[in-house]
Amino acid sequence: MNGGTRTNVLETDVLIVGGGVIGASIAYELAEAGVQTLLIDKDNLGSQSTRAGAGMLGAQVEMMNPGPMFELGVASRALFSNLREKLLEISGLDMELQTPGIFRVAVDEEDRQELLARQIWQREAGQRAEWYEDEDLRNILGDNIVGTTYGALYIPDDHQVRNNALLLALVASAKALGAKFLEHTAMTSFLTENGAVVGVQTQDGVIRANRVVLATGAWTGLLGQGLGLDIPVFPVKGQSFLLDSYAPPTPYTIFTHGCYILPKRNGQVYVGATEEASGFDTRPNLGSLAKLSTQAVHLMPSLASLPFAEPIAGLRPGSRDGLPVLGDVPGVPGLYLATGHFRNGVLLSAITGKVMRELLTGTETSVDLKPFALMR
Ligand SMILES: Cc1cc2nc3c(=O)[nH]c(=O)nc-3n(C[C@H](O)[C@H](O)[C@H](O)COP(=O)(O)OP(=O)(O)OC[C@H]3O[C@@H](n4cnc5c(N)ncnc54)[C@H](O)[C@@H]3O)c2cc1C
The missing domain is CATH 3.50.50.60 (FAD/NAD(P)-binding domain)
Known part of the structure; x- marks a missing residue:
């Protein structure tokens, strides 16, 4: 012993x-x-x-390939609605499940082709995945997105919760x-x-x-x-930030290469996230947050005027x-x-x-x- x-x-x-x-x-x-x-x-x-x-339940948006991880994610996502009801009944506390879905916006032709291929295999696996060309995306998101996108994959069944x-x-x-x-x-x-x-x-x-x-x-x-x-x-550091907003710019989660924007039910907007190998250091740093905020404002310019609430950093448990x-x-x-x-x-x-x-x-x-x- x-x-x-x-x-x-x-x-x-x-x-x-x-x-x-x-x-x-x-x-x-x-x-x-x-x-x-x-x-x-x-x-x-x-x-x-x-x-x-961030609290995304990204069973489809996070998965690049079919396989056991995709299946595990889909199986887990399916449990949340019932789990929410049970936890609410026992504890009176609500996990703040939000279900408008996630748009994965393509940033270039290569990204578009990967997402179109993903739509095919995810549909073949029985999941919903809808393609929006740039113009259709604008009809849904209005002025929230500027510049030309290469279309977007809409995943209606990927949801989000508030982690805390x-x-x-x-x-x-x-x-x-x-x-x-x-x-x-x-x-x-x-x-x-x-x-x-x-x-x-x-x-x-x-x-x-x-x-x-x-x-x-x-x-x-x-x-x-x-x-x-x-x-x-091992640790994989992720940095993000929260913005204050009484009326988030869109109910949808917008996810693109290296950056995602989640409107939270309490009015805040979560912007994430970097991926860095920096040991067990959990402090946010300016360089990473500056890069992330530039990407977010490029995608959704209206974020630029929102008050900064809080920088965030945490250590994801990465595996080989x-x-x-x-x-x-x-x-x-x-x-x-x-x-x-x-x-x-x-x-x-x-x-x-x-x-x-x-x-x-x-x-x-x-x-x-x-x-x-x-x-x-
Ligand atoms: C920026 C960022 C964005 C993310 N976004 C998402 C997302 O949108 N969707 C999603 O699904 N996931 C997301 N993740 C990943 C997700 O947060 C993690 O996978 C998840 O929180 C891991 O949970 P855990 O309980 O394993 O680890 P942790 O939450 O880190 O918990 C581990 C616990 O172990 C405790 N501990 C460690 N050592 C000891 C010890 N010796 N004795 C006692 N206690 C100990 C720690 O104090 C800690 O509380 C994100 C992560 C980050 C950093």
């Missing part, structure tokens, strides 16, 4: 380490299944990537169903017995658990090193092949992973909670987890 130097000992059936949207979704699902669950986070719940994210609202609704519902949460409680090492994980050491003491789920986002690769594991998850890591850890009984959701953790939170519940309650998973296994 390593760790175990403090005397304070807690016990639980399932311990979830990490209280972002992924950990919170698993906690909610397990609590609903009647599993004794404790979740710990080193900071405030939802204060890392989850706080920074989703997180609060998941946590409040999980608590109402019996899950426990501890903030400002950092896991420092694993407790092991005969090669199995039997809990964790925190700065406040030991937590013993029958099963430990790592939902620690960008930090998971680092924590895995404590067991000699190569978990292929872009797929999340979901499931158990061969050779390490007691340890489970739910991480590496990169650009789509909010979208994938619903299905991740569901499959981890199935896995931890010994039920056949509703999705084949082989493409997402640690040893894939």
